Amino acid sequence: xxKMLTVDYSKCTGCRLCEVVCSAKKNGSVNPDRARxxxxxxxxxxxxxxxICQQCESAPCIMVCPVKALSAxxxxxxxxxxxxxxxxxxxxxxxxxxxxMSLDSTIRKVVKCDLCDGEPICxxxxxxxxLQYEEAGTASAKKMRAAARKVLESMRAG
Amino acid sequence: MxxxxxxxxNLSTGETEKKPIPETMRRKYLGGRGIDVYLLYNHITPGTxxxxxxxALTVSAGFLGGTLAPSSGRCHIGAKSPLTGLIGSSNxxxxxxxxxxxxxxxxxxxxxxxxHPVYLWINNGDIEIRDASKLWGKDTVETPALIRxxxxxxxxxxxxxxxxxxxxxRFANVISGLKNAAGRTGMGxxxxxxxxxxxxxxxxxxLPVAYTEEALRYLEHLLxxxxxxxxxxxxxxxxxxxxxxxxxxxGKVRNxxxxxxxLADGQGLYAENILKFSSGTAACFGCPVHCRHRYxxxxxxxKGQWAEGPEWTTLGALGSEPDCRRMEAVLxxxxxxxxxxxxxxxxxxxxxxxxxxxxxxxxxxxTTGGLxxxxxxxxxxxxxxxxxxxxxxxxxxxxxxxxxxxEKLGENAAYYNIHVKGMSWLHTDDRMAPSHALGVATxxxxxxxxxxxxxxxxxMLPPDQGEKLFGFALPGMTGYxxxxxxxxxxxxxxxxxxxxxxxxxxxxxxxxxxxSFAEYAQLVRRVTGMELSAAxxxxxxxxxxxxxxxxxxxxxxxRDDDMxxxxxxxxxxxxxxxxxxxxxxxxxxxxxxxxxxxxAHGWDNSGLPTGETLARLGLDKEPSRVI
Numbered sequence: 001x002x003k004m005l006t007v008d009y010s011k012c013t014g015c016r017l018c019e020v021v022c023s024a025k026k027n028g029s030v031n032p033d034r035a036r037x038x039x040x041x042x043x044x045x046x047x048x049x050x051x052i053c054q055q056c057e058s059a060p061c062i063m064v065c066p067v068k069a070l071s072a073x074x075x076x077x078x079x080x081x082x083x084x085x086x087x088x089x090x091x092x093x094x095x096x097x098x099x100x101m102s103l104d105s106t107i108r109k110v111v112k113c114d115l116c117d118g119e120p121i122c123x124x125x126x127x128x129x130x131l132q133y134e135e136a137g138t139a140s141a142k143k144m145r146a147a148a149r150k151v152l153e154s155m156r157a158g
Numbered sequence: 159m160x161x162x163x164x165x166x167x168n169l170s171t172g173e174t175e176k177k178p179i180p181e182t183m184r185r186k187y188l189g190g191r192g193i194d195v196y197l198l199y200n201h202i203t204p205g206t207x208x209x210x211x212x213x214a215l216t217v218s219a220g221f222l223g224g225t226l227a228p229s230s231g232r233c234h235i236g237a238k239s240p241l242t243g244l245i246g247s248s249n250x251x252x253x254x255x256x257x258x259x260x261x262x263x264x265x266x267x268x269x270x271x272x273x274h275p276v277y278l279w280i281n282n283g284d285i286e287i288r289d290a291s292k293l294w295g296k297d298t299v300e301t302p303a304l305i306r307x308x309x310x311x312x313x314x315x316x317x318x319x320x321x322x323x324x325x326x327x328r329f330a331n332v333i334s335g336l337k338n339a340a341g342r343t344g345m346g347x348x349x350x351x352x353x354x355x356x357x358x359x360x361x362x363x364x365l366p367v368a369y370t371e372e373a374l375r376y377l378e379h380l381l382x383x384x385x386x387x388x389x390x391x392x393x394x395x396x397x398x399x400x401x402x403x404x405x406x407x408x409g410k411v412r413n414x415x416x417x418x419x420x421l422a423d424g425q426g427l428y429a430e431n432i433l434k435f436s437s438g439t440a441a442c443f444g445c446p447v448h449c450r451h452r453y454x455x456x457x458x459x460x461k462g463q464w465a466e467g468p469e470w471t472t473l474g475a476l477g478s479e480p481d482c483r484r485m486e487a488v489l490x491x492x493x494x495x496x497x498x499x500x501x502x503x504x505x506x507x508x509x510x511x512x513x514x515x516x517x518x519x520x521x522x523x524x525t526t527g528g529l530x531x532x533x534x535x536x537x538x539x540x541x542x543x544x545x546x547x548x549x550x551x552x553x554x555x556x557x558x559x560x561x562x563x564x565e566k567l568g569e570n571a572a573y574y575n576i577h578v579k580g581m582s583w584l585h586t587d588d589r590m591a592p593s594h595a596l597g598v599a600t601x602x603x604x605x606x607x608x609x610x611x612x613x614x615x616x617x618m619l620p621p622d623q624g625e626k627l628f629g630f631a632l633p634g635m636t637g638y639x640x641x642x643x644x645x646x647x648x649x650x651x652x653x654x655x656x657x658x659x660x661x662x663x664x665x666x667x668x669x670x671x672x673x674s675f676a677e678y679a680q681l682v683r684r685v686t687g688m689e690l691s692a693a694x695x696x697x698x699x700x701x702x703x704x705x706x707x708x709x710x711x712x713x714x715x716x717r718d719d720d721m722x723x724x725x726x727x728x729x730x731x732x733x734x735x736x737x738x739x740x741x742x743x744x745x746x747x748x749x750x751x752x753x754x755x756x757x758a759h760g761w762d763n764s765g766l767p768t769g770e771t772l773a774r775l776g777l778d779k780e781p782s783r784v785i
Contacts, residue, residue, distance in 0.1 A: 013448035015441035016253070020226060024374060029364035030225050031260060043253075043335045044299055046440065046452040046464045105362065121374070127381070127446035 002077055002136040005113070005120055007050045011130035014039055014048030018122035018131060025121045027106070034104055036113040037122055050130060053100035053113035055079050061092035061101055061112075069110075078115050086110050162264040162365075164197075164785055165285055167278060169352055170211055170270030174285045179264060183785055184688065186776060188698055189221035189264055191247065192657030193785075194236045195705045197267055198245065200781040204712045208240035208344075209326065209351040211271035217258070217317070217357060218265045220659010224256025224443065225365055225685045226373040228380050229661035231256055231443025233317065233334065239343040239603070240351070241328045241504070241559045242580040244710045244719075247603045248331070248345045249656055251442035252338035254359060257315035261361025272353040277305065277318075280359040290355040294324060297497045298333040299463070305358050318356035319346040320499025322547040326350050328559040329504035329582070330547075333496055337450060337466040338442070341501040343581065343603050344559070368687030376684050380673060381446050384664055387672055390447055393663065394439065397449045398470040399429035402478075405586065409734020411478045412587045414533055415510040416576050416725055419587040420733040427477045431485040432468075440466060445661060455493050456486045458540070468492035474585020475506025480513060481533040491539050498547035507582030508556045508563065509542055511575045520570050527551035576723045578605035579715070583723065589731050590741035593633055593641035596751050600645065600720045602706035608662065610649040636737060638747045642754030650699030654678055657702060701775045704759065704767050708780065717765045720752060 019035040027034055040049045055078045062070045062079060069085035070092060072078075086109045092101045093110060104111045113120075115133070123133045132139075163176045179193065187193045194216050201214040216236040223230050233255035239246030258264070262283035275290040288308070293301050298320040306314050315334070322330035323346030330346030331339045340346075349355070367373050384390050392400050405411050406427070409420040421427065432451050441448035450466045468476075468488055476482065476491035495502045515521045516531040523530065529552060531538065545553025555563050560577035576583040581604025588594040597610035624632030624640070633641045651674065655662040658681075664673050675692035682690055690698075710719070722743055730742040753763055760771030772778040 010438065013439060013441035013445075015443065015445050015448065017444045017446070020224075020444055021374060021377070024226055024367050024370050027364065028370045029366040031362060031364045033260070033362035034364070044303055044464065046336070046437070046466065048440070106364070125377070125381070127385070128448070 003118070003133055004055065004077060004136055004139060005052055005115060005123070006132050006134060006139045007052060008130050008132070009049055011128040012039065012048045012050050013128055013130075014041060015127070017125050017127070018050065021121045021125045025116070026111070034106065034111070036111060037100075051098060051100065052131075053079070054098055055113075055115070060095040060097065064091040064095040066091065076115055076118055079112065080114060081110060081112055083107075083109050162259060163262060163283075164193075164265040164267065165263050165280070166267045166269075167285060167287070168270040169268060169272040169276065169287065169354065172287055176263075176283075177785060179785060181688075184221065185690070185694075186698065186701060188654070188657035189223065190218050190232065190234045190657045190659040191236075191249065191653060192221075192698060192702050193265055194218045194234050194247070195245070195702055195709065197265065197785065198236050198238070199705055199709050200783050200785075201267055201269070202238050206238055208238045208243065208246070208348060211352070212269065213238050213348060213351070215268040215345070215348050215352065215354070216265060217268070219255035219259045221657060222681060222685055223264070223659035224259045226367055226377045227444070227658065227660050227681050227685060228377060228384065229442060229445035229447065229664055230659055231445065232656065232659045232661060233258075233338075233340065234656060234659070235317075235332055235340040235345040237345055237348040238713070239581075240326075240347045241344040242604045244579055244604065244713050244715055245602050245706050246343040246345055246348065247706070248340035248342045249608070250332070250334060250338040250340040251445075251661060252315075252334040253443050254315045254317050254334045254338075255659060256443045257359045257361055259361070259365055260363055261359050262363050263359070266357070268352065268354065271351065275353050275355050277354065277356040277358060279309065280357065280361070282361050282363065293355045295321065297321060298499050299336065299497055301356055302335075305356060309358065309360075311360055314358045314360045316356050316358045319349045319354075320497060320547065322498045322500040323347055323350035324355075325547065325549045325557070327500055327547060327549065327557040328562070329501040329557075331499050331501045333499055335466070336464065337492075337496050339496060339501070341503065342606060344501075346499050367685055369684045373681075373684035376680060380664075380677065380681075383672055384446055390663070390672070393449045394447050396429040397432070397439065397451055397467070399432060399468060399473050401470045402473055403428040406478075409731060409738040410587055410590070411474060412510075412576070412583070412585050413478050414481050415479065415514040415574065416587065416729070417514065418733055419589070419731045419738070421478060421481070421483060424478070424483055426483040426485055427473060427488065432489075435485070435489060442661065447661075447663060449663070453489060456489055458490050460490070460493055463493060465489070465493040465496070467496075471585060472502040475502045476539060479506045479510040479585055480539060482536055482539060483534065484536065487536040487539070490536075491543065494540055494543045498543060500543065500547050503584050504559060504582040505543060505546060505556075506585060507576060508546075508560065509539070512552070512556060514574050515567065515571055518574075520574075521567065525552065525567070573724055576605075576725065578721075578723065579603075579719050581605050587731060589726055589729075589743060590734075590738045591635050592638045592743060592748070592751060593644050595722055595726060595743050596641050596748070596755060597645040597648065599722050600752070600755060602703065602710055609652055610645045612644045612648045636741065638751060640754075642751045642756075643758045645755055646758040649703050650696050651675065653699040653702040654695050657698065658682070697775065700759070701777065704761070704771065704775055705777060705780065707759075707761065707765065707767060708777065711766060715765075717752065717763070720765060722748065
């Protein structure tokens with residue numbers, strides 16, 4: 001099983017409930033700034049983009065961590081952080097291409113998405129299924145079928 | 159952990175002050191519209207000029223705003239209204255109120271007047287008054303972008319006024335994002351009078367949850383209830399515009415001002431027509447319903463500009479009322495009213511009134527400044543939105559709202575204006591529905607449906623459901639008996655939605671199977687830890703409604719101000735299916751309904767709360783100036 005968190009940008013309504021439930025579950029309080037994912041908005045252009053940790057296979061955050069606080073967890077195909085080792089240097093924050101690593105201003109350590117140990121709460125509460133936690137093969141097949149549909153439509157239109 | 163606060167800002171002196179909100183006040187008023195009416199009653203002296211510096215403008219987040227309550231993004235804005243001279247009270251969705259809470263502020267009280275254009279910057283609890291000279295004259299689409307650039311922070315949330323508010327249009331609204339509009343009672347006009355262009359907020363503070371696991375489970379439960387509700391499913395697909403088809407078919411739309419109650423070939427305005435322009439639906443904060451379409455203006459000068467909506471209200475105000483039956487035109491008009499920052503309902507009603515007056519020869523081209531007013535003329539609608547917002551020519555007269563425009567045009571004109579307390583009636587024709595008519599007429603803020611409209615009538619529930627839900631038999635769509643009690647019951651639940659800062663579309667407006675007092679009590683306990691029963695919440699609702707009543711009474715309102723427009727008593731509906739056609743409101747029965755409604759609230763027959771009611775609700779010492 002190789003499951004991953006996926007985003008269908010076209011389905012996001014921008015409600016930010018994912019941020020709300022993520023921060024509540026992780027911190028016992030609602031504060032989107034402390035959530036481990038974010039909906040990036042361009043309000044005036046009607047754009048909402050969910051930004052998540054991609055749990056990279058070759059993760060820049062792991063590579064730059066000087067104290068080996070970050071490591072790959074092959075069981076859940078994720079990158080995990082050991083808070084006891086984290087020195088809060090924020091190299092990983094700088095290195096992450098997606099802005100998915102953040103320094104939590106309350107605990108003063110870097111926090112990141114841990115996929116809720118295999119049951120991501122953001123997915124559970126995403127009303128339109130813009131966020132899904134699915135098998136890699138399934139996700140790729142869905143993506144391919146969606147692309148095929150577009151090709152088909154353009155062929156028929158042509 | 160710091161407590162959420164109320165911030166007081168005096169724009170004349172530049173002074174700001176913050177105070178915590180005592181728990182006793184939460185128990186009595188919760189937050190949002192609840193705390194808001196307390197602040198208005200306590201900070202506005204009777205007789206205050208609504209456009210003077212002494213008027214207080216309040217901006218409030220709900221008690222559950224930005225939390226694990228579904229759809230908790232509502233923002234409430236209050237002041238003494240320049241449109242009605244009574245309570246100003248307006249509510250919108252979006253993302254501003256939660257952001258204000260994350261910045262540590264639940265309520266803002268703004269008094270005074272800045273000597274030049276300014277905006278307020280709420281930055282994690284710090285409040286700064288910033289120069290807005292470069293923002294003055296900008297529309298509601300440009301303004302937020304300029305503020306974000308000024309502050310160097312793209313995550314800032316804003317509320318602002320357009321040129322309508324700057325020009326003191328008495329029904330100017332306040333806009334957040336592209337279309338969230340605190341539309342009613344002219345709160346944008348009050349901001350304009352204070353030289354206050356906008357308020358920006360950004361915060362990163364925690365809103366603690368009392369029982370996280372329980373609250374998450376309960377949220378899941380409520381979302382399931384909402385997801386399984388067929389009306390909400392339809393609303394997710396079509397937006398509130400979904401109501402247009404049904405209401406047109408049963409003859410319940412205002413057409414050609416109030417001359418017809420059904421459109422001739424009105425299919426062009428049915429919500430399905432929006433779908434080909436919609437690029438998907440967007441949601442307010444924490445809302446599973448996502449009821450607004452995103453679209454690009456399909457034609458004309460602003461073709462290609464992004465917009466959201468239209469709500470059914472705007473579709474009716476710019477479509478049904480002036481008899482404009484093409485969806486594309488409504489989509490253009492919707493963009494324009496939001497861009498200029500004027501309330502679509504007041505605009506649509508005033509404009510349709512103007513056309514009827516012109517048609518009847520009560521006004522002429524001299525009055526209108528050369529304009530030939532006619533039904534269905536799309537270009538004229540766009541032109542008049544702009545003229546009203548900038549107060550040019552005839553637009554200047556309409557921009558003053560019903561009361562003042564009537565004073566200028568005379569008694570003949572008065573009969574044709576559909577308003578209550580000086581605020582325009584919405585886009586529905588309610589002559590066949592006594593409970594709806596009564597609710598609109600008794601609404602504390604002037605003619606409005608979102609203070610009490612009993613959805614149960616529209617859904618044609620069997621009468622025995624009334625016993626179960628409310629403790630009395632339902633009057634049905636066209637019945638009188640118990641309408642007063644029904645309106646009062648719904649006033650309480652709507653007041654609670656507004657005080658909690660959640661969207662009332664999740665409450666009983668939509669369906670009896672969704673959220674009611676008991677569920678809200680559960681939510682409040684899980685999220686805030688405060689133990690309140692369903693009965694306690696009903697009492698909060700009563701307190702809010704009664705204090706609003708006291709605000710209006712103190713400004714000189716009386717039973718006369720709860721009367722329907724005269725036409726409701728004299729002209730029967732000309733169209734519609736059997737049961738809806740030939741209907742008007744019978745005057746004597748309406749008077750009895752008013753008595754029933756007052757009695758249900760514990761007010762006497764002049765609409766004054768009795769001493770016993772004041773004591774029971776703990777309002778006998780107001781104004782008490784606790785906060």
